[in-house]
Amino acid sequence: MKLPRLVLLQVLLRSFLLQSSWNYEQMQSLGLLYALRPAFRRYYTEAALLAAYRRHLEYFNTHPYLATTVIGAVLKLEQQAQQGLDPGFTIAEFKSALVAPCAAMGDAFFWGGMRPAAAVVALLWAFHGSWLGPFLFIVLFNLPHLWFRAQGLIKGYGGGVRVVSVLQQWHLSDWAIYVKQLLVLLLGIFAVVIGVAATKNLDLNIAWALCAGPFVWGLSVLMRHHVSPLLIILLLSGLSLGWYQLH
Secondary structure, eight states: OOOOHHHHHHHHHHHTTTTSSOBTTTBTHHHHHHHHHHHHHHHOOHHHHHHHHHHTOSOBOOOTTTHHHHHHHHHHHHHHHHTTOOOSSOHHHHHHHHHHHHHHHHIIIIIIIIHHHHHHHHHHHHHTTOTHHHHHHHHHHHHHHHHHHHHHHHHHHHHGGGHHHHHHHHTHHHHHHHHHHHHHHHHHHHHHHHHHHHHHHTTOOGGGGGGHHHHHHHHHHHHHTTOOHHHHHHHHHHHHHHHHHHO
């Protein structure tokens, strides 16, 4: 029995509350059950429904934006199990094999790439006094993850175990690298913008502002060579204090 679109929409909306209840043993399992409930009530009744709940009351922890990919595939596997189809592994094994890669890809792409990149773009606008800064951050960060949530559920439920190939086709690990490279470029631009503004306020030549880019690059080199961030902060504080005393 194919799930109606309304039920899938309920599952999608409930997945936004995946992290509303945590526990130390099963992590996001209660949130997972809450998301699965509308579909399971279509699949099972009474004792079979309770048994299905118990099967999924186990460890589950992945990135919330890619969780719908796993949820969709689980719904498909549960449906196939009712039809007597045996994929050669249990649903629990499938979940445990998929949650870790989704967590790693999601952390790298969304937390490590999209969120800071969107924040820097928003800061560039806000620095010039534009009210569009916060709005840009909300749009640039939320549109991608909303797309991945919806597509993950659609592709997961449509493909079942084949959703693994969909995850590979998305190339999120590669995109995470590209977005981080873009982030470095944006940070350099932001540093130059701040430098230009500072030189204007201090009546200095704009050439000083162009030093901001190499300065930021130098700091990144120090951090790549494992120089303590605390030491860098203390050094910058000392330089800033010395500059203030001289001027």
